[in-house]
Amino acid sequence: MKCFSFPNTEKNDEPGTIKSMSIGSTSTSMYTDQDTRRSGSEFNSQNVSELSTASSVKSFAIMSQRQSNLREFTFSEMKTATKSFSRSVMIGEGGFGGVYRGVIRSTDDPHKKIDVAVKQLSRRGLQGHREWVTEVNVLGVVQHPNLVKLLGHCAEDDERGIQRLLVYEYMPNRSVQDHLSSRFQTPLSWATRMRIAQDAARGLAYLHEGMDFQIIFRDFKSSNILLDDQWNAKLSDFGLARLGPSDGLSHVSTAVVGTIGYAAPEYIQTGHLTSKIDVWSYGVFLYELITGRRPFDRNRPKNEQKMLDWVRPHLSNKKKFELILDPKLEGKYSLKSAQKLAAVANRCLVRQAKSRPKMSEILEMVNRIMETTDIGVPEHPIMSLAAEEDSIESKRERLKRIFLDPLTGENSCLNCGTWRPKVVMINMLGRPEK
Template sequence: MKCFQFYLKEKKDEPKTTNSTLAPSSGSAFTDHDVKQPGCELNSQNISYASRESTGRNQFPSLSERPNNLKEFTLPELKVATKNFSRSTKLGEGGFGCVYKGVIKNSDDPVKNVDVAVKQLGKRGMQGHKEWVTEVNVLGVVEHPNLVKLIGYCAEDDERGIQRLLIYEFMPNRSVEDHLSAKSEAPLSWAMRLKVAQDAARGLAYLHEEMDFQIIFRDFKSSNILLDEDWNAKLSDFGLARLGPSEGLSHVSTAVVGTMGYAAPEYILTGHLTSKSDVWSYGVFLYELITGRRPLDRNRPRSEQKLLEWVKPYLSDAKKFQQILDPRLEKKHFFKSAHKLSLVANRCLARHAKTRPKMSEVLEMVNQVVAASVGIGSPHPPMKTLKQKETKEETGKKGKRRIVDIRVVDGGSWLARILSSKHAKTC
């Protein structure tokens, strides 16, 4: 057990701004997914609002003084673990820097090895360092089955300058975004999407309501939801996270940070951050699961580029609603379930932040959707883990691998009440 402390000074508040410049997202990549991008510069295609927060501010001063079980690694240890940060071990990269697959000794059984993901801070100066500090402070003291586990960190200087690294549990089945992509060989089944929705809601509910302090994720999106070996979904990439407002305050004033397409409208407009900002992002994500489309896709026709604007005309009629369902899945098997989930999404996307439900309430609604979705198949996707897939490809390359009720809800059901509620009005 040790306390991880920093020299960064505290401030009472941050300057807010709505005139944010645009910069690459900090996206996560603790997986075996090869991004196939040259070098380690910032070239993520996910666009976020650049933070103008003070680079001298420690956003989690109270957490930095709490004991944690993080291991402090040396740079030589991580060079050995990653084959000197070889390109062959590179998993991908995001706004933070490059991520490599590494192998370390199991702390409980030194005879055994453990796969890890090593995230190396890129050339981002103090802004990148601040996100590194935030990750250590947050993940060093929180622990939940639906949050990616931070194993340790490294803070050293060498001939190349300041070295800041984070060591996470390895998540072999990539991100949810990867499996929703049109390029995915086998898209996630509807049952698996419901499980992901549950897991992600559990993670957010824990951050918002289940500790003696509140954490606002601030960058909730499908690329920051990773899948472990057993296909459990876990939230990752806490570099933009913030402590919730102090007692007696309604919000935190901050620079506008997050990914376009997910950020809540009132947060973009005012810079006032609350946990309801995460609830909005979760609502966007539910429509991502339902449609298989990204929240913002410039490659589509202009009228279809913004997901929430595109789906709006299809929500009031059951027959029209079928047209927005992911075409890669059999509509008749999950139509009713998907419509119920869309009603939950509508609650999350309420125009006024105060009328959105808390994440614990959202989780309860999603649980009821799952419980009512009988006979839609196994929650496990019809594909092997990447490790198994690689084994198959190595042993021989002999060929390339290549729900009916129209009635949406009963008149007296909880979802019918939600649909008729004033809270169902979305932006």
Template sequence: MKCFQFYGGEKKEEPKTPKPDSVQPSFTDNERRQSGSEFNSQNTSDTSTESRTRTQFPNLSERPSNLKAFTFSEMKQATKNFSRTAKLGEGGFGCVFKGVIKSSEDPAKKIDVAIKQLGKRGLQGHKEWVTEVNVLGVVEHPNLVKLVGYCAEDDERGIQRLLIYEYMPNGSVEDHLSIKSVIPLTWAMRLRIALDAARGLTYLHEEMDFQIIFRDFKSSNILLDEEWNAKLSDFGLARLGPPEGLTHVSTAVVGTIGYAAPEYIQTGRLTSKSDVWSFGVFLYELITGRRPLDRNRPRSEQKLLEWVKPYLSDARKFQLILDPRLERKQILKSAHKLSLVANRCLSRLPKTRPKMSEVLEMINQVVEASIGLGNPEAPLKPKKTFEEVEAKGKRRIRDMKIGDGSWLGRVWASKIMKTC
């Protein structure tokens, strides 16, 4: 699934009297073919914008950082001169290689790393590189991929910008949800991944002295380490949340088709609830094993959220959308509950979506209520029960919609939730 960008770079400092800006799409040829006109942006008036003192992430010089500065020669040596055999993949940012470097803690020990090399994309690619360094240089959490260091050299060979991460040997969640995956993720693993991803987003949104909005949450940006712990990666599009007293940040509209929240696409107004919407889409990915947008499927099944809608109001029909590679009868009740969490995240009105800490509490309840799934990782002790959190949102269900269509008219009867 391609990453789209409606125009390059962030908005420039705005005048004292803001004027409406037109957010116009600027797809690559390939992206234009894939997306058509489904993401046409509308004019937006930025009446509540980010503070001029908070337009950048906390600078590395202002906060402690353990990042190591590598030379380009060290990167060539680590990757055997960027050998094709060391290449792990290629994305919008550039190529990613597997490398081997000396451990900073024990120079006699060598460790595997993933080295991402910035492609020749110009200014915007450099901005994403700087953002990654500034974000991962000052944050640390078990469910965020660790940035080991960076390389920044300018010489006769040109501009060299590289990022060095901890190596994640089990690839991305997207890889394992793919129909090409030899061994699909079990339901227990999917719940564990949902927990880990929710913990990572909760940390970014609520557990620091500044808020970070991921802005490109998706299954390909969730990586799995050697113990199958899920960690969020690729922070090149991340932004600081709005300062106290303001409701949103006005930005260029960027993200991935199928994941981006509708109000963000339409207005360019970004909040943490945009990430919550993306998380809801991801939960349906885990439930169905399908991508949010798949042009290879029949027309009526290409958009995941539209395809699942007719199956959600009837528990008997619901099993038809479960990933056929799973034991449907065994996971049905647990999947029911996880879909209710997804529905809360996919409320049409951003204000009615839960915070990520509330989402995390609900997912913990799903895990604890699931029989035979064991303990994927010590769940956080919830402050509220699943039923209490769900009841809080029942009065708002009538507002829940996906896109322009109606969402659930009501939540399933509580007896369905209590059967697990």
């Protein structure tokens, strides 16, 4: 199970993203997640990537004819919603541009405000526009509980240049990759990881088999799986999605795109696109949930950098298998369900694409593990990360009342005429001692 190798000059510890690879040629174009969609050179020549992307947009034209419930926003509305795209409300940044937390008013009730995530695509090059079109065409007509909901979009061209924005439902608990990394102190519990595996399988099964046409995600990875306020997992970022083969065809021929460590070997070698490349990526993701590691991590010892190569020798017996389980779980996991989940991952990672199961079959396997194995109870706090932030703010307000209310008058100025020094003892709960 080979993964892409990095060039020796690569310094970034994030998995790289392949934007184009000319099949049969020795030259490849590689970009890290941060650099994805940034290069302008690929848009100045009619190379494989450009032709493939143009074909992708054309192939989704049929979807744009279906009814869409998306709102059309003005750029002025987006500036207001995001405080003029202030860095104080930025919640993500990549080669595509920035993602900002914003607030819009509900169309049903103008007095009701809705939290949203606003993605502002980079104005450099045509790739961002094409992926914007694909995202609008896909999520404008496709809806499922395990797909992030696109609420609307903005497209304006003026003297400032091209403005392309997408407005999504706000996902307060960020991405699965964020939680598997060391970014947050509280790790995802084993039960929560199992639920995420189930939700992600539902989302992919719907894209592959739940409609009268098939969508191949092409960029399935932990950073594209977001968590809502109830820790439900939803697939996001459909800019690289393609319609699956039709009219009796076995595959779609495309330029190779995706992220290093997730791409299926046959896709890398031939550019032949089928739904089984998403199945391979899902198998990689399951091992991410089990190990807590990235598919490729240059910061680890050389023999541990490629996750799939590292786990393979540990699958032979129970004692060795336990060595690959995420140490951040601190032993709080169901070994039996972890072994069964690894068995599902192995089915997804068969080198012969035709031998891999369909996503509906994989979903049944995961459902069976959930039903027949004691996976434990999710240990996450009920409140989401956003709620925790609000809670921190409320504590600040409470402390402000404790200390400042006796000192200030109606105009929040020091009321020196009435104030007298007084020692106030504060207990551990932040309340004055009586």
